Amino acid sequence: MHTYKIAVISGDGIGTEVVPAAIEVLDKVARLDGGFQFQWTYFPWGCDYYLEHGEMMPEDGLETLKQFDQIFLGAVGMPELVPDHISLWGLLIKIRRGLKQSINVRPAKLLAGLESPLKNPENFDITVVRENSEGEYSDSGGRMHSGADEIAIQNAVFTRKSTERAMRYAFEIAKNSRNHVTSATKSNGLTYSMPFWDEVFNEVKEDYPEIDTAVNHIDALAAFFVMKPQAFDVIVASNLFGDILTDLGGAIMGSIGIAPAANLNIEREYPSMFEPVHGSAPDIAGKGIANPIGQIWTGKMMLDFLGHHEAGTRVLDAIEKTLASGIKTGDIGGSSTLAEVKEAIKQNL
Amino acid sequence: MHTYKIAVISGDGIGTEVVPAAIEVLDKVARLDGGFQFQWTYFPWGCDYYLEHGEMMPEDGLETLKQFDQIFLGAVGMPELVPDHISLWGLLIKIRRGLKQSINVRPAKLLAGLESPLKNPENFDITVVRENSEGEYSDSGGRMHSGADEIAIQNAVFTRKSTERAMRYAFEIAKNSRNHVTSATKSNGLTYSMPFWDEVFNEVKEDYPEIDTAVNHIDALAAFFVMKPQAFDVIVASNLFGDILTDLGGAIMGSIGIAPAANLNIEREYPSMFEPVHGSAPDIAGKGIANPIGQIWTGKMMLDFLGHHEAGTRVLDAIEKTLASGIKTGDIGGSSTLAEVKEAIKQNL
Numbered sequence: 240m241h242t243y244k245i246a247v248i249s250g251d252g253i254g255t256e257v258v259p260a261a262i263e264v265l266d267k268v269a270r271l272d273g274g275f276q277f278q279w280t281y282f283p284w285g286c287d288y289y290l291e292h293g294e295m296m297p298e299d300g301l302e303t304l305k306q307f308d309q310i311f312l313g314a315v316g317m318p319e320l321v322p323d324h325i326s327l328w329g330l331l332i333k334i335r336r337g338l339k340q341s342i343n344v345r346p347a348k349l350l351a352g353l354e355s356p357l358k359n360p361e362n363f364d365i366t367v368v369r370e371n372s373e374g375e376y377s378d379s380g381g382r383m384h385s386g387a388d389e390i391a392i393q394n395a396v397f398t399r400k401s402t403e404r405a406m407r408y409a410f411e412i413a414k415n416s417r418n419h420v421t422s423a424t425k426s427n428g429l430t431y432s433m434p435f436w437d438e439v440f441n442e443v444k445e446d447y448p449e450i451d452t453a454v455n456h457i458d459a460l461a462a463f464f465v466m467k468p469q470a471f472d473v474i475v476a477s478n479l480f481g482d483i484l485t486d487l488g489g490a491i492m493g494s495i496g497i498a499p500a501a502n503l504n505i506e507r508e509y510p511s512m513f514e515p516v517h518g519s520a521p522d523i524a525g526k527g528i529a530n531p532i533g534q535i536w537t538g539k540m541m542l543d544f545l546g547h548h549e550a551g552t553r554v555l556d557a558i559e560k561t562l563a564s565g566i567k568t569g570d571i572g573g574s575s576t577l578a579e580v581k582e583a584i585k586q587n588l
Numbered sequence: 589m590h591t592y593k594i595a596v597i598s599g600d601g602i603g604t605e606v607v608p609a610a611i612e613v614l615d616k617v618a619r620l621d622g623g624f625q626f627q628w629t630y631f632p633w634g635c636d637y638y639l640e641h642g643e644m645m646p647e648d649g650l651e652t653l654k655q656f657d658q659i660f661l662g663a664v665g666m667p668e669l670v671p672d673h674i675s676l677w678g679l680l681i682k683i684r685r686g687l688k689q690s691i692n693v694r695p696a697k698l699l700a701g702l703e704s705p706l707k708n709p710e711n712f713d714i715t716v717v718r719e720n721s722e723g724e725y726s727d728s729g730g731r732m733h734s735g736a737d738e739i740a741i742q743n744a745v746f747t748r749k750s751t752e753r754a755m756r757y758a759f760e761i762a763k764n765s766r767n768h769v770t771s772a773t774k775s776n777g778l779t780y781s782m783p784f785w786d787e788v789f790n791e792v793k794e795d796y797p798e799i800d801t802a803v804n805h806i807d808a809l810a811a812f813f814v815m816k817p818q819a820f821d822v823i824v825a826s827n828l829f830g831d832i833l834t835d836l837g838g839a840i841m842g843s844i845g846i847a848p849a850a851n852l853n854i855e856r857e858y859p860s861m862f863e864p865v866h867g868s869a870p871d872i873a874g875k876g877i878a879n880p881i882g883q884i885w886t887g888k889m890m891l892d893f894l895g896h897h898e899a900g901t902r903v904l905d906a907i908e909k910t911l912a913s914g915i916k917t918g919d920i921g922g923s924s925t926l927a928e929v930k931e932a933i934k935q936n937l
């Protein structure tokens with residue numbers, strides 16, 4: 240029986256509530272499967288840690304994480320106490336980059352039992368592949384002059400290697416999906432980065448003649464998520480565009496509280512990190528009412544990445560069954576507690 | 589009686605159909621008002637012009653336009669024949685920048701008679717103030733190396749002057765609206781431009797103690813447009829974020845075919861340019877089925893900017909009355925032609 244060593248960073252706010260719930264579900268599905276088990280090691284890193292130690296994680300944090308198979312993360316951020324750029328760049332983005340998790344994958348899918356805010360949502364099922372290591376999220380740039388003359392410059396940096404990697408991954412995923420890849424661009428407004436993006440896309444797609452493609456500007460694409468989300472299969476997007484599209488994907492599903500995500504080191508040189516799209520939601524933290532589905536579905540993505548597709552499907556089916564039976568938290572129109580939802584999902588496995 | 593000299597650039601595709609329709613409506617509302625009239629001067633600039641002359645407009649085009657009070661533009665772009673970066677940077681963006689139209693204003697509003705794709709849209713009424721002269725849309729950047737080593741860099745440039753101008757304009761508009769301004773940021777991911785943006789916003793808001801404010805990251809804001817658009821009044825956004833939010837605004841209204849826009853030189857040193865959000869839609873051009881409402885509503889924005897608020901209200905009321913009576917084009921669920929919609933709006937003035 241294989242044992243996976245997982246580093247757990249529950250993080251801040253509701254992260255500390257939803258992570259243990261998801262772990263219970265994952266332990267149970269492993270038991271039912273019989274072929275593998277998890278060994279969870281907890282790291283108390285996050286904003287509380289920062290307030291005590293002046294850093295979000297220890298200096299050798301990345302080295303420590305490298306000894307694990309995967310990382311399971313809750314949520315990071317307590318903007319009232321720690322500025323976002325410290326909490327995120329000191330932990331979340333630091334791990335994404337330090338462990339070369341250069342691909343971020345996020346599905347958006349109409350789930351049985353979930354109310355989409357769209358009037359007539361056809362059965363959409365989108366996978367956004369987001370470049371996760373560079374692009375608009377750069378630490379290159381600066382500020383100059385002061386007062387009325389001040390200027391700020393942010394350099395978006397696109398390398399051939401990372402751009403191509405994200406695109407190839409999107410095409411690979413599309414092979415096991417519905418054979419369609421859409422590229423999110425904005426080459427009509429951004430005259431260096433996005434024409435480059437388009438050129439790489441045009442080259443990469445030559446290697447996948449069996450996959451259909453489309454190219455949309457990000458503004459139109461955002462509108463299409465509302466007007467015809469069923470038109471998309473796999474979407475490949477830059478770091479910023481992927482960020483925007485996946486929150487929008489959460490919204491059309493019915494709540495960003497349920498959207499899962501994976502930060503993948505596809506070369507499997509270092510551990511990947513599985514973290515839901517939602518944040519730490521300090522306003523509802525500690526009340527036992529947070530929605531654990533984003534974290535549990537994120538666990539399914541980890542199972543898939545580990546090759547346990549059957550167990551993964553079991554988890555998603557149990558989520559859908561639970562939702563369809565009306566057991567849901569307040570954010571998606573129910574009145575159940577976090578514990579009730581978790582128990583129901585475990586029962587339905 | 590005052591005569592406004594308007595430069596008309598119908599442009600490409602459906603631009604050449606919706607512009608004459610809107611002009612008929614504007615002429616009629618001027619006649620009904622009795623206090624002003626329009627003198628329209630047509631310029632055949634656009635992609636056809638480019639194919640003939642090798643440029644989107646003559647070299648002295650900007651100088652020519654400066655002699656007019658305002659510019660009324662249809663749509664630009666025929667991507668099959670002229671690459672977008674040529675058609676847009678050679679005309680649309682060239683005019684926006686050359687005539688210092690540094691503010692772009694776009695409303696998103698639930699109109700009577702229009703079907704929103706949202707299930708339960710409360711009565712939203714949003715005005716997006718978009719910085720229109722710099723930011724992510726810069727011609728600063730470059731490419732380096734080739735093949736597998738190639739990189740592309742796009743520099744987003746934010747100046748204090750332009751940032752502050754957009755924000756102040758948003759606050760001024762909010763005074764005549766519902767006294768609320770939301771700033772679209774992404775300072776948790778973009779570490780130079782957006783923290784600067786946040787700082788300027790915090791300073792500017794001090795001058796408007798009577799206006800309530802909120803700050804949202806662009807990813808969350810995009811999701812909120814779907815989940816709770818009624819929560820917003822005025823939104824101030826960078827060039828790119830404003831671009832994305834306004835297409836999304838069109839989508840939740842029911843169609844980007846109806847969304848209007850104004851590129852304003854708020855100092856009134858040069859003419860402003862009024863152009864709808866939609867593009868040239870080559871696929872439906874020439875069939876007489878394009879939706880003229882975006883262009884007509886854009887005409888209302890021109891009336892407002894010229895100080896003719898009563899005439900402007902009359903136009904919007906006539907649009908709503910027409911929609912409510914079921915006279916609409918195919919894109920918004922009707923079966924009327926462009927001409928029928930135009931006639932009905934003229935009747936309803």
Ligand SMILES: CC(C)[C@H](C(=O)O)[C@@H](O)C(=O)O
Nearest residue numbers: 427428458676680681831865
């Ligand atoms: C055509 C394009 C350059 C333009 C923009 O992004 O500004 C359009 O999307 C708009 O919003 O007017």
Ligand SMILES: CC(C)[C@H](C(=O)O)[C@@H](O)C(=O)O
Nearest residue numbers: 327331332482516776777807
């Ligand atoms: C918190 C923030 C830096 C992060 C991002 O933009 O990547 C978040 O929005 C996400 O999508 O994971």
